[in-house]
Amino acid sequence: MPDSMMMNKNGMVSKIQTRIRTDPFKSNYDLVGKELGRGKFAVVKKCVEKATGKEHAAKFLRKRRKGEDCRMDILNEIAVLESAKANPFVVSLHEVYETPTEIILVLECAAGGEIFNQCVADNDEGFTEKDVIRLARQILTGVACLHRNNVVHLDLKPQNILLTSSRPLGDIRIVDFGLSRRMDNVKEVREILGTPEYVAPEILSYEPISTATDMWSIGVLIYVMLTGESPFLGEDKQETFLNISQVNVDYSQDVFEGVSSLAVEFIKTLLVKNPRKRATAEDCLKHAWLGGHADHHARLLPSLAEPEAGQLESEPESPAPSPELLIVASYTMCSSQSEMKAGRGAFTFEDPFPTRPEIQQELIC
Known part of the structure; x- marks a missing residue:
């Protein structure tokens, strides 16, 4: 595992390479059409990047869920996407924004x-x-x-x-x-x-x-x-x-x-x-x-x-x-x-x- 990654006891990575932008998301993207999906703590919407006209999927993730801070969970998701950037069958991460209540992942749009x-x-x-x-x-x-x-x-x-x-x-x-x-x-x-x-x-x-x-x-x-x-x-x-x-x-x-x-x-x-x-x-x-x-x-x-x-699979040891x-x-x-x-x-x-x-x-x- 690269030195730049920090992992806790539950296998979650807390350190990421992507720069998190804090400028307004809507200054750079227009939301278009209907929602692509919705869950308890997230919603996915189609967006168009103003500078390029390219379509993306914006995943809006709430940082607090049931009264708990879940920012760590979102950073883990970002870290995994970063590690999979060479994988053509994993959705690609374009950039990340953060507001006081949400983190927004700008992802490849899979139109199908x-x-x-x-x-x-x-x-x-x-x-x-x-x-x-x-x-x-x-x-x-x-x-x-x-x-x-x-x-x-x-x-x-x-x-x-x-x-x-x-x-x-x-x-x-x-x-x-x-x-x-x-x-x-x-x-x-x-x-x-x-x-x-x-x-x-x-x-x-x-x-x-x-x-x-x-x-x-x-x-x-x-x-x-x-x-x-x-x-x-x-x-x-x-x-x-x-x-x-x-x-x-x-x-x-x-x-x-x-x-x-x-x-x-x-x-x-x-x-x-x-x-x-x-x-x-x-x-x-x-x-x-x-x-x-x-x-x-x-x-x-x-x-x-x-x-x-160092990446070969092996049988895990059995701690308490x-x-x-x-x-x-x-x-x-x-x-x-x-x-x-x-x-x-x-x-x-x-x-x-x-x-x-x-x-x-x-x-x-």
């Missing part, structure tokens, strides 16, 4: 919107398997680069994968690093964060987070992209948590109608309870299902060369468990989950995760 929209579209407008293969390669290439830099996203889902264009189908951009963490070789990070449908079993059991945590979410994501159904979504939180902890997945032909058996095998390498037995991003890129469909960007990505010294459990609510730009088809019923998660004892109680009931 969330892939969520096509995951729940009718058959003639949804993704084909060939589309999913191409987009999956891009997602995995981008995530492999993050993991080589010891970054875990921790909120990979259809709402956080954008498209540069929807018609024709463009390339992907990974967004919303508000929950991301940097992992090093000596510290464990144990937190409950993410979106319930997509979190890995180790999150629910309060075990250490690793790059494998992202890979579970990618397994859920690919399942959704291919079927339009959410594999673990239950009628309530208790059922969803149980489905995840017991890895209750429907791989039947009814769900995967018209989908190749190789695709199902691919998902099975990711939806594995033991994180050490899950496929890595690099493993996935070598899988037969993705063979012969390599995107040209994958060969151009410098971070996918041999990792630099953290005395406190940090509860973090996602402030992502979520579409309504009620649109998602689910074999086990639809349910919209709006509340942050409960504390660890409450989760355990729900799982035992």
